[in-house]
Amino acid sequence: MIRDVLFLGLQIGLLYGPLALGVYLAIxxxxxxxxxxxxxxxLGGAASATGLVLGLDPVSALLLGMCAGALAGLTTxxxxxxxxxxxxxAGILMTTAAWSVSIIVMGTGNISxxxxxxxxxxxxxxxxxxxxxxxxxxxxxxxxxxLFLTWLLGxxxxxxxxxxxxxxxxxxxxxxxxxxxxxxxxxxxxxxxAASGAxxxxxQGFMDVSIQGGVIVVGLAALTIGMSVMRSDRIAAGVLSxxxxxxxxxxxxxxxxxxxxxPNAVKLITAILVFAFVAARxxxxxxxxxxxxxxxxxxxxxxMQFLENDRVAPLF
Amino acid sequence: MHPSLSAVRLRGATKxxxxxxxxEVLTALDSIDLDVEExxxxxxxxxxxxxxxxxxxxxxxxxxxxxxxxQLDHQDVGEQPSWKRADKIxxxxxxxxxxxxxxxxxxxxxALAIMGRERAFGLRRYDRDAVRHAxxxxxxxxxxxxxxxxxxxxxxxxxxxxxxxxxxxxxVRNPRLLLLDEHVSALDPKRAKVVAEVTxxxxxxxxITTVMVTHDLSHALKHSDRVxxxxxxxIVMDLSGDEKNAIGFTELAxxxxxxxxxxxxxxxxxxx
Ligand SMILES: Nc1ncnc2c1ncn2[C@@H]1O[C@H](COP(=O)(O)OP(=O)(O)O)[C@@H](O)[C@H]1O
Ligand SMILES: [Mg+2]
Numbered sequence: 001m002i003r004d005v006l007f008l009g010l011q012i013g014l015l016y017g018p019l020a021l022g023v024y025l026a027i028x029x030x031x032x033x034x035x036x037x038x039x040x041x042x043l044g045g046a047a048s049a050t051g052l053v054l055g056l057d058p059v060s061a062l063l064l065g066m067c068a069g070a071l072a073g074l075t076t077x078x079x080x081x082x083x084x085x086x087x088x089x090a091g092i093l094m095t096t097a098a099w100s101v102s103i104i105v106m107g108t109g110n111i112s113x114x115x116x117x118x119x120x121x122x123x124x125x126x127x128x129x130x131x132x133x134x135x136x137x138x139x140x141x142x143x144x145x146x147l148f149l150t151w152l153l154g155x156x157x158x159x160x161x162x163x164x165x166x167x168x169x170x171x172x173x174x175x176x177x178x179x180x181x182x183x184x185x186x187x188x189x190x191x192x193x194a195a196s197g198a199x200x201x202x203x204q205g206f207m208d209v210s211i212q213g214g215v216i217v218v219g220l221a222a223l224t225i226g227m228s229v230m231r232s233d234r235i236a237a238g239v240l241s242x243x244x245x246x247x248x249x250x251x252x253x254x255x256x257x258x259x260x261x262x263p264n265a266v267k268l269i270t271a272i273l274v275f276a277f278v279a280a281r282x283x284x285x286x287x288x289x290x291x292x293x294x295x296x297x298x299x300x301x302x303x304m305q306f307l308e309n310d311r312v313a314p315l316f
Numbered sequence: 317m318h319p320s321l322s323a324v325r326l327r328g329a330t331k332x333x334x335x336x337x338x339x340e341v342l343t344a345l346d347s348i349d350l351d352v353e354e355x356x357x358x359x360x361x362x363x364x365x366x367x368x369x370x371x372x373x374x375x376x377x378x379x380x381x382x383x384x385x386x387q388l389d390h391q392d393v394g395e396q397p398s399w400k401r402a403d404k405i406x407x408x409x410x411x412x413x414x415x416x417x418x419x420x421x422x423x424x425x426x427a428l429a430i431m432g433r434e435r436a437f438g439l440r441r442y443d444r445d446a447v448r449h450a451x452x453x454x455x456x457x458x459x460x461x462x463x464x465x466x467x468x469x470x471x472x473x474x475x476x477x478x479x480x481x482x483x484x485x486x487x488v489r490n491p492r493l494l495l496l497d498e499h500v501s502a503l504d505p506k507r508a509k510v511v512a513e514v515t516x517x518x519x520x521x522x523x524i525t526t527v528m529v530t531h532d533l534s535h536a537l538k539h540s541d542r543v544x545x546x547x548x549x550x551i552v553m554d555l556s557g558d559e560k561n562a563i564g565f566t567e568l569a570x571x572x573x574x575x576x577x578x579x580x581x582x583x584x585x586x587x588x
Binding site for chain 2: 152154155156157159160162163166167169170171172173174175176177178233
């Protein structure tokens, strides 16, 4: 049973590995809450599936999907950097638009890939079984992108990207062209999300626009779980933890389904899970324990201070 | 020093801020003309809101001029964004949070300073040995023992130590122009003295053209080649050479009060 759950978690989780890396890059490294990632996931699936149907080989189809995601990221970045639009707002609009664009790219709402050659068909040539083949493909792709991201963020360019996400004013007076790092960072993050979309479409053998619905939450779950498992400012640890986070998340989902929780409740469980991990991060484990009167008072004072410090941030 | 060797030249520099009501306009810099001689150290004094920080931000490029010309080494740089000026100008602000990146290690902060010097943030890792060597040399001057903590996060340092790091980073960048905006005023008097004096030594040793904003009039008199006083966006007093040497602290303080029309803050008087 535990073995089962673990393998299921790896099988599905690793397909979402690149998405988790994209979420890490945009939200954690660049501090840009870019919801476009969700749209790019669908767009990546759509472009990749269309490419396969038109006779592309699976690797080229994956790269094609990533280019589509990078374009979506570029559009959001331009909306933010040139038109000075709030990233959150730009992302919401882009994700809505991406839904239609995906359908336009595919020509229909869903297409079948049964007759197409996919990465997973290739991997099944090694006699391992379907599940192992999926884990292998997802693992290799996630590993490659993880290594690439770790390398990139360790270079001078990547260090400048990290500083852009920490403090724009300081970054600029250090000689860093922050807007360029935001543009390139968002393009890369969305390309990664698109790679996940392409992987999911290829692995399930069909593409449907609805696969993008709610995937940003999978990324957020990966990020919060990952950051709780491992607390470190090192890049390698961050990359590793977010991938671990997405696998753990899928393990928890698999476990809940095994325990007989209806599939419709998965989204509720996911939301509760993210809430719980975020709350634990902000308040420490203390929030889940009943404490003394003094402890309660201290917590109340902390909360009052939070309300005093609270600020509104206009969306427009 | 030849007077025509002016490192910084401002002509008719004007900066306005639109108030909340969008009707009142506050003129923070009012048509300022200024030449700063190469390798000289200029002290900038003036009451709160006089426009000192605005002037430094204009020089760094974090604020852009509404009107006027800004030249650095006889090149117009008024239209350049701050990141393009970073190989020539370094700014150390009052708040350590704005000078040093707390989430990164001290070593990484110095790596950024060195890469910023060439504005080369390329696809290679920085040379760790070279960075650590440069950081150690620059930090040792402060005698705070920071050079032995290069791998730690900069956020673990105290405010004074972080300002020391900020000045050391500026020294490593070896800019044409160094801007100091009350960079020791948030520190306790003992630390402030150390950081201010080491900054002085570095500036003199590397003969960096410097503009420093300070609240400390006696410090301004003692450690600069020239004292400028600002009031309501204008330069109202400009002392250098014999004139500056002749004036004492009391004389300067009373002139300040006369021009500004208000008493000096206690803090300034206590700093004597
Ligand atoms: N970003 C800004 N927006 C509006 N007003 C500003 C801004 N920055 C400075 N000011 C105003 O400009 C004037 C000069 O400010 P500043 O240069 O910070 O003074 P100083 O550093 O000499 O104390 C002040 O009246 C200040 O309120
Ligand atoms: Mg100021």
